Amino acid sequence: MVKWINKAGTFLREKIGTSLGFVILAALLLELLSFVQFYHTRSLLRDELQKRMEKELSVKAGVIRSSLASAEMTMQEHLWDMQVHLSQPDSMFSVTRRLIAANPEIVGGCMAFLPDYYPQKGRFFEPYASKENGVIRVQQLGGQEHDYTEHPAFREAMQTGQPGWSDPYLYGTDSVSHLTTYSYPLRDGEDKIAAVCGLDLDLSWLRDTLNANLGYPSSFGLLMTRSGETVIGSDGEKPGIRIISALVSGRPAPGQCLMTRFRDPQTRRKGSVYYTSLSEAPYWQVALVSYDREVFEPIVRMWRLSRLLILCGLLILFFIINRYVRSARRLQQARIEQARIGSELGIARSIQMEMLPKPLAERPDLDIHGFLVPAREVGGDLYDFFLQDGKLFFCIGDVSGKGVPSAMVMSKIQSLFRRISAHVSDPARIVQVLNEEACRGNERNMFITFFAGVLNLSSGHLQYCNAGHDRPFLLRGKTEKLQARPHLPLGVFPDTPYGVQEVELSGPATLFLYTDGVTEAMNPRRELFTDGRLAAVLEGLGDGLAAREMAETVSDAVRNFVGDADPSDDLTLLVIRYIPQEGAEILRDSIDLDNDVRQVSALNHFIRSVASRMGMAEKPARNLQLAVEEIVVNVMHYANPPGETGRVHVEATSDGRMVRITVSDEGVAFDPTAVAEVDITRSAEDRPVGGLGVHLARHLADSIHYERVGEQNVLTLTKMIHKNDRI
Amino acid sequence: MKITVQETDRQILAKLVGEFDTAAAQEMEKAMQPLYACEGRDIVMDCSQLEYIASSGLRVLLGILKNAKSCGSKVVLKDVNDVIRDVLELTGFVSLFEFA
Numbered sequence: 001m002v003k004w005i006n007k008a009g010t011f012l013r014e015k016i017g018t019s020l021g022f023v024i025l026a027a028l029l030l031e032l033l034s035f036v037q038f039y040h041t042r043s044l045l046r047d048e049l050q051k052r053m054e055k056e057l058s059v060k061a062g063v064i065r066s067s068l069a070s071a072e073m074t075m076q077e078h079l080w081d082m083q084v085h086l087s088q089p090d091s092m093f094s095v096t097r098r099l100i101a102a103n104p105e106i107v108g109g110c111m112a113f114l115p116d117y118y119p120q121k122g123r124f125f126e127p128y129a130s131k132e133n134g135v136i137r138v139q140q141l142g143g144q145e146h147d148y149t150e151h152p153a154f155r156e157a158m159q160t161g162q163p164g165w166s167d168p169y170l171y172g173t174d175s176v177s178h179l180t181t182y183s184y185p186l187r188d189g190e191d192k193i194a195a196v197c198g199l200d201l202d203l204s205w206l207r208d209t210l211n212a213n214l215g216y217p218s219s220f221g222l223l224m225t226r227s228g229e230t231v232i233g234s235d236g237e238k239p240g241i242r243i244i245s246a247l248v249s250g251r252p253a254p255g256q257c258l259m260t261r262f263r264d265p266q267t268r269r270k271g272s273v274y275y276t277s278l279s280e281a282p283y284w285q286v287a288l289v290s291y292d293r294e295v296f297e298p299i300v301r302m303w304r305l306s307r308l309l310i311l312c313g314l315l316i317l318f319f320i321i322n323r324y325v326r327s328a329r330r331l332q333q334a335r336i337e338q339a340r341i342g343s344e345l346g347i348a349r350s351i352q353m354e355m356l357p358k359p360l361a362e363r364p365d366l367d368i369h370g371f372l373v374p375a376r377e378v379g380g381d382l383y384d385f386f387l388q389d390g391k392l393f394f395c396i397g398d399v400s401g402k403g404v405p406s407a408m409v410m411s412k413i414q415s416l417f418r419r420i421s422a423h424v425s426d427p428a429r430i431v432q433v434l435n436e437e438a439c440r441g442n443e444r445n446m447f448i449t450f451f452a453g454v455l456n457l458s459s460g461h462l463q464y465c466n467a468g469h470d471r472p473f474l475l476r477g478k479t480e481k482l483q484a485r486p487h488l489p490l491g492v493f494p495d496t497p498y499g500v501q502e503v504e505l506s507g508p509a510t511l512f513l514y515t516d517g518v519t520e521a522m523n524p525r526r527e528l529f530t531d532g533r534l535a536a537v538l539e540g541l542g543d544g545l546a547a548r549e550m551a552e553t554v555s556d557a558v559r560n561f562v563g564d565a566d567p568s569d570d571l572t573l574l575v576i577r578y579i580p581q582e583g584a585e586i587l588r589d590s591i592d593l594d595n596d597v598r599q600v601s602a603l604n605h606f607i608r609s610v611a612s613r614m615g616m617a618e619k620p621a622r623n624l625q626l627a628v629e630e631i632v633v634n635v636m637h638y639a640n641p642p643g644e645t646g647r648v649h650v651e652a653t654s655d656g657r658m659v660r661i662t663v664s665d666e667g668v669a670f671d672p673t674a675v676a677e678v679d680i681t682r683s684a685e686d687r688p689v690g691g692l693g694v695h696l697a698r699h700l701a702d703s704i705h706y707e708r709v710g711e712q713n714v715l716t717l718t719k720m721i722h723k724n725d726r727i
Numbered sequence: 728m729k730i731t732v733q734e735t736d737r738q739i740l741a742k743l744v745g746e747f748d749t750a751a752a753q754e755m756e757k758a759m760q761p762l763y764a765c766e767g768r769d770i771v772m773d774c775s776q777l778e779y780i781a782s783s784g785l786r787v788l789l790g791i792l793k794n795a796k797s798c799g800s801k802v803v804l805k806d807v808n809d810v811i812r813d814v815l816e817l818t819g820f821v822s823l824f825e826f827a
Contacts, residue, residue, distance in 0.1 A: 600750040600781075622779055622810045629781050633749045680819030687789055692818055693782040699817050 053274035108200035345377035367577040369547035379570035380406025390703015428500035438491035460505040476509035517571035590651035620725040630693035639667025747784030775806035
């Protein structure tokens with residue numbers, strides 16, 4: 001059972017919802033409240049009714065009684081008149097006439113003499129007067145055909161010797177008028193009964209009197225005899241008369257008012273009967289009947305109306321709550337969705353941040369620091385840098401727009417930059433390939449301002465290409481902008497020509513690259529940070545600051561300027577400090593070789609002797625040997641066509657910290673460093689034959705740099721001599 | 728560089744001595760011929776006295792390995808020194824050969 005109730009509860013909660021449950025509970029409470037109110041009002045009304053009925057009962061009983069009393073008074077007043085004229089039988093007619101004339105409610109009167117009281121008048125003598133339309137007629141009624149001695153009223157008066165009222169009876173042709181007769185035994189001088197005087201009292205007013213002032217259309221009054229017989233008020237139509245008579249008969253003590261509930265078995269109507277009896281003889285009973293339906297009809301109607309209103313109110317409430325709950329649920333769902341997107345954006349942000357280059361291993365000639373803060377979770381700015389063959393490849397870019405679309409383009413450009421620059425060291429060529437890729441399927445017309453540079457760390461030779469990006473600052477003694485032709489940004493036209501520009505950095509120099517998030521940073525007054533402010537901050541930087549400190553100084557300046565304003569764009573900085581290392585040369589030696597790999601043994605011998613003179617241990621010496629052999633063998637293979645002889649000049653110099661090997665030849669232009677990286681994860685069967693040598697050289701030397709100088713290919717390879725590389 | 732080959736029914740043992748540079752790689756082609764006739768026998772290369780190897784030397788080893796694999800033989804490099812092991816790692820050759 002409990003299980004079922006629980007099940008029903010769960011069902012209601014799930015299918016109909018808590019809001020409906022709440023409304024149902026409220027409905028039950030309000031219903032209970034309205035019922036209590038109804039019940040209370042009903043008992044108040046019943047008390048009120050009882051009081052009114054008691055009052056009406058006593059009024060009606062009093063009216064009846066006073067009507068009877070006036071007839072009794074009339075009789076008393078004429079007793080003397082009758083007794084005085086007893087000796088004159090003929091005057092009895094005028095006595096009767098006077099008797100009924102005295103009281104307008106009396107419609108008839110008679111004097112029924114004892115048989116043979118007046119011998120001359122025969123055995124039965126009964127003078128009788130009656131009113132008809134205000135005219136009094138007198139006649140003698142007694143006779144053989146009218147033996148009044150058999151009349152119950154006559155006999156009762158004779159027996160008791162006391163006056164008395166008959167039960168009301170119907171009279172006349174219409175059978176609706178009731179009369180009651182007051183019988184009075186008239187005594188002569190010897191105190192013997194001479195005649196029984198009767199007065200007929202008209203009760204036709206009684207019906208109206210009984211029904212007056214009851215207040216309800218179905219309510220009615222009743223007059224009953226002591227035996228419970230209904231005489232007035234009963235017209236046979238009123239339902240339940242018999243029941244009421246049975247209930248009431250003989251019950252009340254005179255003057256008391258009682259109440260009994262009843263239910264009509266035919267109409268099933270419930271009601272109350274209030275009754276009392278006359279305080280004196282003839283002790284008739286007066287009863288007033290009311291039906292609950294009529295009495296309580298107004299409050300029942302009110303109750304129904306109030307329930308209807310409550311129901312309407314609750315329905316409206318239900319709809320309001322339901323709408324509220326629904327919108328709250330929607331809001332919650334939106335919040336969950338937002339949180340999900342937020343967490344995905346957070347992940348996207350960390351992925352984007354992971355794409356940025358890691359700090360390089362510390363080295364004396366280069367200090368580089370990048371800094372990127374997206375305006376939103378993810379941004380369209382990018383920077384990258386990496387070392388390859390003794391060259392620093394770097395770039396900075398800004399994808400138009402902000403947020404996710406820009407971030408996706410940004411990540412595409414960044415990974416392409418890495419892939420292309422693995423085998424292209426000309427920044428203009430890199431930018432050109434990037435532009436072709438950016439134009440491909442660029443339906444949204446997104447463009448990218450981009451700056452790419454390649455810095456030869458051993459020579460200080462900087463090559464760069466600018467695709468519509470803000471020109472970087474070059475700090476060397478003074479603060480100035482790098483001279484850079486503004487080409488079109490990436491993604492505009494696929495065939496845009498990009499040209500390379502060059503600058504020699506002969507001494508220490510700092511390249512400061514930035515995106516417009518710096519110069520267009522906006523303060524709360526909507527002023528821009530501008531190039532001027534940036535230049536001022538850069539000029540104020542002290543000498544010898546690390547790249548990180550420089551970047552932080554600038555970003556702090558921008559942050560202070562922006563203050564409480566929202567960041568308007570991604571903010572990106574890239575600081576490259578180049579410090580060329582020049583030391584005193586302590587070794588210079590060279591060897592000339594024929595263009596023949598069999599001379600490699602001589603080369604190896606030469607390199608081993610250089611390494612040994614520099615005090616290098618076995619392992620770094622072998623690594624240097626391998627790197628040089630691979631490069632030289634490569635040159636021997638490719639610089640001269642088969643069959644042609646050529647010379648290869650190998651020169652070694654050292655300042656004690658590093659060894660620089662320069663390989664020069666006069667063959668056709670050939671850059672071994674442009675060979676793509678080999679895939680060293682392939683299986684034996686899939687391995688290509690070539691490429692391994694350059695791969696090894698790249699990884700074993702600290703830098704490899706190719707230049708075509710005049711008619712010569714010049715390859716410069718450097719190898720640092722670290723402390724633990726020495727014997 | 729020198730190479731000595733000892734053949735038994737079950738394996739071919741080749742002892743490499745000296746520097747396996749580009750010049751050596753060219754010269755050794757003939758001396759290496761017995762290693763191409765493995766016929767299901769495993770090839771064990773004793774590298775305990777091999778001091779140095781260049782990419783051309785690696786290419787010779789790769790040729791031997793491809794041939795050995797095609798006839799179901801294994802190639803085992805024995806007692807490789809640190810310098811050579813670094814080169815093998817840099818080129819990904821460590822995953823191709825077996826070591827003992």
